[in-house]
Amino acid sequence: MPPTPEAVQTALQSLMDPLTGKGLACDVPIRGIHVENGGVRLAVEVGYPVGGGLCAELEARIRAHLIDLLGAREVAVRVTGKIAAHVAQPGATRRLPEVRNLIVVASGKGGVGKSATAVNLALALATEGARVGLLDADIYGPSLPGMLGLSGQHPAREDGRMRPLMACGVQVMSIGFLAEENAPIIWRSPLVTRALFQLLYETRWDDLDYLLADMPPGTGDTQLSLAQQAPITGAVMVTTPQDVALSDVRRGMRMFEKVGVRILGVVENMGFYVCPHCGREEAIFGAGGGERLCAEFGVDCLGKLPLDARIRAAGDNGKPIVIDAPEAPVTRIYRDIARQIAGKIAALPRDMRARFPPIAIEPAPQKPGKP
Numbered sequence: 001m002p003p004t005p006e007a008v009q010t011a012l013q014s015l016m017d018p019l020t021g022k023g024l025a026c027d028v029p030i031r032g033i034h035v036e037n038g039g040v041r042l043a044v045e046v047g048y049p050v051g052g053g054l055c056a057e058l059e060a061r062i063r064a065h066l067i068d069l070l071g072a073r074e075v076a077v078r079v080t081g082k083i084a085a086h087v088a089q090p091g092a093t094r095r096l097p098e099v100r101n102l103i104v105v106a107s108g109k110g111g112v113g114k115s116a117t118a119v120n121l122a123l124a125l126a127t128e129g130a131r132v133g134l135l136d137a138d139i140y141g142p143s144l145p146g147m148l149g150l151s152g153q154h155p156a157r158e159d160g161r162m163r164p165l166m167a168c169g170v171q172v173m174s175i176g177f178l179a180e181e182n183a184p185i186i187w188r189s190p191l192v193t194r195a196l197f198q199l200l201y202e203t204r205w206d207d208l209d210y211l212l213a214d215m216p217p218g219t220g221d222t223q224l225s226l227a228q229q230a231p232i233t234g235a236v237m238v239t240t241p242q243d244v245a246l247s248d249v250r251r252g253m254r255m256f257e258k259v260g261v262r263i264l265g266v267v268e269n270m271g272f273y274v275c276p277h278c279g280r281e282e283a284i285f286g287a288g289g290g291e292r293l294c295a296e297f298g299v300d301c302l303g304k305l306p307l308d309a310r311i312r313a314a315g316d317n318g319k320p321i322v323i324d325a326p327e328a329p330v331t332r333i334y335r336d337i338a339r340q341i342a343g344k345i346a347a348l349p350r351d352m353r354a355r356f357p358p359i360a361i362e363p364a365p366q367k368p369g370k371p
């Protein structure tokens with residue numbers, strides 16, 4: 001007997017979405033299931049980007065599942081990705097109408113690789129086909145212009161707002177693009193916070209699926225203000241595995257927990273070194289630190305990145321490794337982490353407010369002056 005559209009729908013419920021962990025038909029719109037002569041034609045829309053080979057992978061899974069379960073003779077399936085806005089922490093007061101999902105890449109600890117992780121994850125998400133932005137939230141030590149080969153460039157202004165600069169298809173904003181006389185080395189924290197909010201809200205982000213904010217180290221006023229007020233879909237925590245880093249990262253995670261920002265998971269960076277001669281893995285800073293942290297907070301370990309000289313060199317040369325070496329093993333790790341993040345976000349409840357006209361943003365704070 002040929003399958004019915006209802007049977008197709010039911011069959012898809014038992015096919016797990018590899019990124020969200022839910023049945024594919026649970027909250028994914030399945031459009032136009034047509035059954036003709038024992039063949040099935042359907043379109044599936046998932047909540048994450050499906051470029052970079054994922055689309056073909058999903059289509060093959062769906063096809064095999066329907067043939068297996070229903071004995072469908074032929075299955076013509078088209079998978080598309082559409083990223084919705086998902087709920088932020090309850091206390092967030094200031095909307096960001098041009099950004100569907102703000103993700104902070106944070107740690108609490110300095111020098112663990114937040115910026116390298118944020119840049120490579122942003123580029124990996126863009127490779128998957130998402131519209132992505134990168135905000136350098138490190139006002140004291142902006143590193144994104146150098147890492148992306150944008151040093152010395154300045155944003156254009158339009159209607160009193162700044163246009164982000166572009167790097168490999170990603171929209172980028174950093175205080176490093178603004179006039180040198182504003183060098184904020186001696187700003188007090190209220191001015192730094194003000195400058196950060198100005199960068200976030202006075203940038204003309206162009207219709208972003210994800211905006212990744214590369215957070216400064218520490219858990220000071222600036223980090224707390226952002227975590228309280230900006231609508232954050234989730235935080236990605238970066239750590240190295242040694243105990244001294246973990247205690248700072250723990251403090252960072254507690255700060256997010258306190259203000260209700262969900263932690264999407266932990267990235268363990270620079271935990272091991274692969275000998276280029278014999279291929280042996282060496283746990284330089286001790287093993288298992290990231291996992292202990294994940295267990296303590298009940299969150300997932302999104303991935304482990306080795307200490308790899310090419311990550312540093314590519315960052316120093318302004319061409320991050322995800323772009324510079326698309327086939328490198330570390331690029332695959334970044335891309336896998338990016339997919340997990342996109343899947344975790346897709347599984348969250350949607351922010352229904354986004355369907356209504358955007359609420360006016362509060363007037364932007366005054367421009368940072370000299371102290």
Ligand SMILES: Nc1ncnc2c1ncn2[C@@H]1O[C@H](COP(=O)(O)OP(=O)(O)OP(=O)(O)O)[C@@H](O)[C@H]1O
Nearest residue numbers: 110111112113114115116217306307308311312315
């Ligand atoms: N997995 C890695 N392998 C090799 N080098 C790395 C790796 N991750 C980051 N680095 C390098 O380590 C240095 C510090 O990384 P990064 O600037 O990303 O850290 P951070 O946490 O953002 O630092 P800060 O707290 O100062 O903002 C950089 O030179 C970067 O290129």
Ligand SMILES: [Mg+2]
Nearest residue numbers: 114115138143
């Ligand atoms: Mg940094």
